[in-house]
Amino acid sequence: MILPVILAGGTGTRLWPLSRGNYPKQFLALHGDLTMLQQTISRLDGFVHKPAMLICNEEHRFIAAEQIRQLNVEHSGIFLEPVGRNTAPAIALAAFKAVEQGEDPLLLVLAADHVIEDQAAFQQSINNATSLAEQGKLVTFGIVGDKPETGYGYIKRGVQIDNSTAYVVDCFVEKPNIETAKEYMGSGEYYWNSGMFMFKASRYLDELKAHRPDIYDACKKAISVQSNDMDFIRVDKAAFEACPEDSIDYAVMEKTKDAVVIPMDAGWNDVGGFSALWEVSNKDKNGNALFGDVKAVDTKNTLVFGDKKLIATVGVEDLVIINTKDAVLVAHKDKSQEVKQIVNQLKAEERSEVTFHREVYRPWGKYDVVDQASRFKVKRVTVKPGARLSVQMHHHRAEHWIVVSGTAKVQIDDTEQYVTENESFYIPINAVHALENPGKVDLELIEVQSGSYLGEDDIVRFEDRYGRLEG
Template sequence: MRAVIMAGGSGSRLWPSSRGLYPKQFLSLCGDETMLQTTLQRVAGLNDDGLSVICNEEHRFIVAQQAQAFGASSDAIILEPQGRNTAPAIALAAFEALDSIGGDCLLLVMAADHLIEDVDAFHAAVAKAKIQADAGKLVTFGIVPESPHTGYGYIQRGAALADDAFVVSRFVEKPDEATAKIYVDEGEYYWNSGMFLFSAQLYLEELKAHRPDIYDACEKAYAGKSRDADFLRVDKAAFAACPDDSIDYAVMEKTDKAAVVPLSAGWSDVGAWSSLWEVGEGDTSGNVFSGDVLSHNTTNSYVRAEHRLVATVGLDNVVVVETNDAVLVAAKDKVQEVKSIVNELKAQNRSEFLHHRHVYRPWGVYDSIDNGDRYQVKRITVKPGAKLSVQMHHHRAEHWIVVSGTAKVTIGEKTIMLTENQSTYIPIGEVHALENPGKIPLELIEVQSGSYLGEDDIVRFEDRYGRA
């Protein structure tokens, strides 16, 4: 069995903590580990045929860093040139698994941003699903519903199979409240988890039978693949021509081989801030707090303080989320509408929809701590042994002041070493590079000045991360 973790996402549902370049699977929302790392931990011991992660190209270094920090080794980080939904993504993973393993294997497919509290129950369900997958079934996991939830699709079970599995009778779209209550009362319906277990070969055969256009596009895209360290890139043009469709619509609703295994393991897709209130440990007033929070006469609310004190007075059924550059205040039953705020930020071309003040790079991170007309100040952290690209800027000069650690700086033909409290200046148009040759993180302050300070004013001549 090979674990396949889908780590795409737009970062809209849990804004402002989640952003386009840093969606929720990379956040620590329910503990010390990120949701991706929790998923990696969940599949440990189940992936004797290896591990694949599918993600957007913009997220590749974050995926690699979080997996490495957690001690997980990925056999392939498959990069999607653009999102095409789950059916094509899983097809790429199936082609890669057959190619790298040299024979058929089972694929355990799951999202990187789901919560499962009872891992033992999950493993038991996987063992039952494996029996059906070995028997030629495309197995999905149906969550035993705890309430008439209108935010999930449903799966109706049919005839019983061995080991507590069932034939899938039908898939149902997200229902209204009254219909959802009927489903729960009948006891034959499960929430659609979006997790699967099936043979890689069988999935491709069923995809080819029911959606040959998706199959052909993915086959061509994979045929044009190239490898770059841990990353597998597919042919961009071929994948761009692939139709956008989910595995449910493309395969599971059409095949006669679909089976469902019930799962009761404290599952949540963490699809909104209210989900974290539902799964969190509340106080006697029904509140779930995270971070530095003081409250008075506040009830049934979720408050998350990431960088500073948040105080609430006289609130009920609200969500408050504070980050270092934005604050969200919403009625708890309206948090799904945060997407409207994200769309408006995008329409106004504001940076808050795309990234945080902290911006993660393969060499480290920078924090934009101040800016104004013709200047910008950043706090830059470079990991030990890491190096920024050899680059130049057309419109800005830069001053670097080392706060801690050692900097190896190349300016034109000259290379110098800087330590704590030392500084240097890079004129406009000068080719330069920054490297941390030490054993501890390099911390420095960068002051930019010039007529244009955008991140696209970078001409890279050489880059060890493949961005030149």
């Protein structure tokens, strides 16, 4: 049986300001109505497999769980990495968990942030890999490229394996310069490295133990102490933090004698930057990919993303224009990979825009900071049906809440009341309070904070159903 293992732990910044540290690209809908994570799960539809296992960062757990819930599909658990340690340790956790349950499934390792246009071709490549993986081979999928590409690593194929579409892996090579990439494409012997794999759980652990026993031992120790919290699986934090960081390519695939590559021609793209996003997007007759409320005059080969604001372009070409609620990016399409330099500047200045959107998602819903100054902050708050914020207090701020739609159940110290549309309530400094949506529809509020300090860390939690209590 195949167990899909979806790696969703990335915090990439190449698509900033769309992608942020707390809301990276795998959780964004960049190519269609579904997010990239949801597309990764959905392209397994009609394919015989166990419910997928997800591996993500601790801070992304509620976003991941909510996006899976929206698909109304089962899953085999959501592993939470206390810290990022690259792909080799992440896959090891999934493999240990699989064999721990008395099974030895084929792990189908997928990234949560890739675009694959041809689902049938993707699934056929998986079918082609199954028998080889059952025989103990470690299969990787090589993308049949359509142009010389300097942004990807490559896999060189060796001899073809009898009665199969697979080849022995001759070697893995790093990202080439353009001249070398042209040579690779002309030879017909090289594929783009997709970062997708299939192998038995036990075979991966055997190879990891042989070539990187330090990673094997650290992950085995980490998973020996597990705790389950709703959908989430946590491992021993100290043990996993002590684990060396390495990719599956370096740790296992480049060292094993059983690596094979299966070509995949399925319209694959890792959307590693805005040029790649432009390539996979639908375009108008002038080559423009336009999202949102956009008016383009004498504009060509340009990518525009608007967020609830009119964007107008006149006489421009080959640009990337990204507008979010709190940031605007304008770049030449050929220079879009250099967005990371902007991100590095923002990090050095400790700017919040690196990590947070103006709209912030929480396990109970979301909030949007509409306006703020030194002694006040205005938020639009949405609470999902049945959700409840933690029982908490603030040392430095008072809050006024106005219900716009829905019904709120409010606790302030020892009193409890229901507040409906066009009604409001006041929470003094140091008052212990909680907010709940007892209804069947979203609860919408306007929250006005006032005080000497308005940071999100001025929250003392006493009860929380989402596991966010300190200590």
